[in-house]
Amino acid sequence: MRGRVDLPLVDRAAAGRALGERLATMHLPDPIVLALPRGGVPVGLEVARALQAPLDLLLVRKIGVPFQSELAVAAVLQGPDPVIVVDEAIRAEMGVQQSYIDQQALIELAEIERRRRAYLGDRTPRPVSGRTAIVVDDGIATGTTVRAAIKALRQRNPAHVVLAVPVAPPDTVARLSGEVDDLVCLAQPEIFGAIGLFYVDFHQLSDDEVVRALQQCAT
Numbered sequence: 001m002r003g004r005v006d007l008p009l010v011d012r013a014a015a016g017r018a019l020g021e022r023l024a025t026m027h028l029p030d031p032i033v034l035a036l037p038r039g040g041v042p043v044g045l046e047v048a049r050a051l052q053a054p055l056d057l058l059l060v061r062k063i064g065v066p067f068q069s070e071l072a073v074a075a076v077l078q079g080p081d082p083v084i085v086v087d088e089a090i091r092a093e094m095g096v097q098q099s100y101i102d103q104q105a106l107i108e109l110a111e112i113e114r115r116r117r118a119y120l121g122d123r124t125p126r127p128v129s130g131r132t133a134i135v136v137d138d139g140i141a142t143g144t145t146v147r148a149a150i151k152a153l154r155q156r157n158p159a160h161v162v163l164a165v166p167v168a169p170p171d172t173v174a175r176l177s178g179e180v181d182d183l184v185c186l187a188q189p190e191i192f193g194a195i196g197l198f199y200v201d202f203h204q205l206s207d208d209e210v211v212r213a214l215q216q217c218a219t
Contacts, residue, residue, distance in 0.1 A: 005018050005166065005167075005186040005187050007167070007187055007189065007198050008197070008198050008199055008200050009166055009167070009198060009199045009200070010199075010200050010201065011042075011199060011200065011201035011202075012039065012042040012043045012138050012199070012201075012202075013042050013043075013045075013046055015043050015046075015138065015166035015167075015186075015199070016042060016043035016044065016045060016046025016047050016136075016166075017046045017050070018166065018186055019043065019046070019047050019136070019164055019165070019166055019184065019186060020046050020047040020048075020049065020050025020051065021050060022164075022184055022186065023047060023050065023051060023134065023162070023164055023184060024050050024051060026162075026182070026184075028051070028132045028134070028160070028162065029132055029159075029160075030130070030131045030132055030159075031051050031053040031131065031132045031133075031134055032053055032054050032055075032056065032126060032128055032131050032132070032133055032134065033047050033048040033051065033053050033054065033055045033056070033134045033136055034055075034056050034057065034058045034128070034133055034134065034135050034136065034149075034153065035055060035056075035057055035058070035136045035137070036057075036058050036060055036135070036136070036137040036145065036146070036149060037057055037059065037115060037119065037205075037210050038204075038205035038206075038207075038209070038210050039137065039138035039139075039195075039205060040136050040137035040138050041055075041057070041205070041209075041210045041213045041214070042138075042205070042209070042213055043136050043137065043138050043165075043166065044136040044213075045213045045214075045216060045217050047134065047136055047164065048217045049217065051134075053134070054126055054217070055213075055214065055217040056125060056126040057116075057119060057120065057125075057214075058077065058135065058149045058152070058153065059077065059078055059112045059115055059116055060075055060076065060077040060112075060145055060148050060149045060152070061075065061076055061077075061108035061109075061111055061112055061145075062074075062075050062108075062144065062145045063075060063076065063101055063104045063105060063108060065090065065094045065096060066094075066096065066100065068094070070194070071090065071094070071142070072087065072090070072141075072142050072144040072145055073086065073087055073090050073091050073094065073096045073101065073144070074086040074087065074091070074101045074104075074105070074144065074148075075144045075145040075147070075148035075149075076105045076108050076109060076112070076148060077112075077148045077149055077151075077152040078109055078112040078113065078116070079152050079155065081155075082105070082109060083148055083151050083152040083155075084101070084105055084148070085144060085147045085148035085151055086098075086101060087142065087144045090142070090144075115207070118207050118210075118211070119207070119210050119211055119214060120214075125156075127156075128153070128156045128157070128158045129156060129157040129158065130157070130158070130159045131158055131159060131160075132158065132159060132160040132161075132162060133153055133156075133158035133160070133161050133162070134162045134163075134164055135149055135150060135153065135161065135162065135163050135164065135180075136164050136165065137165050138165070138166065138195060138199075138202075139165055139166060139167045139168060139195035139198065140165050140167075140168035140169075140172050140173075140176070140185075140195075141168075141169070141172065141192070141194070141195060142172060143168075143172045143175055143176050146163065146176060147176070147179065150163065150176075150179050150180060160181045160182070161180045161181050161182075162180060162181060162182040162183070162184065163176060163179075163180045163182070163183045163184070164183075164184040164185075165184075165185050165186075166185075166186050166187065166198075167185065167186065167187045167188070167189065167195065167198045168185050168188060168192075169188065169189065169190075169192035170188045170190065173185050173188055
């Protein structure tokens with residue numbers, strides 16, 4: 001579903017406000033916002049405010065191609081049974097061995113655990129069973145990371161899954177639309193590079209900024 005937004009976006013907060021306005025018109029029942037850290041958190045904060053919904057995290061990590069780390073070959077998400085999603089087309093094209101993916105998955109799972117403790121402490125994940133789960137990030141490129149998040153989220157039995165992002169390429173949106181119940185993307189540029197090209201301010205968020213954002217959403 002396409003909305004309207006001017007590019008470049010000012011920053012993640014502005015993107016979240018625009019996304020929240022669009023989602024509010026959908027009157028989604030019993031929503032919970034699940035942001036992908038770090039970049040998705042300030043977007044998710046504004047969405048949660050607009051919907052008067054709680055904000056929680058989906059802790060997922062990308063596994064990049066060797067020597068081209070920004071290109072995702074797989075992604076891993078922590079849980080009782082960690083989920084690994086592999087982009088088989090990229091794996092074959094780039095000649096990435098499964099042993100490399102398995103090794104990197106262990107490294108990224110350790111980083112996920114570090115972030116979980118830093119961001120959430122001992123807090124348990126908010127329940128999503130029977131609710132409208134809104135997955136939010138600051139943008140999508142290939143979609144591998146988001147696919148891992150959605151696959152793991154389904155195991156928690158939400159009633160409805162919505163993927164909501166400010167910007168993503170049309171082909172990625174088309175691929176992901178079949179994996180969720182609703183998809184909202186405010187801008188789908190035909191020529192797509194790095195997500196940061198579509199923001200004026202796309203600074204690297206710190207752990208402290210993520211924690212502060214979570215503290216601001218006390219719903």
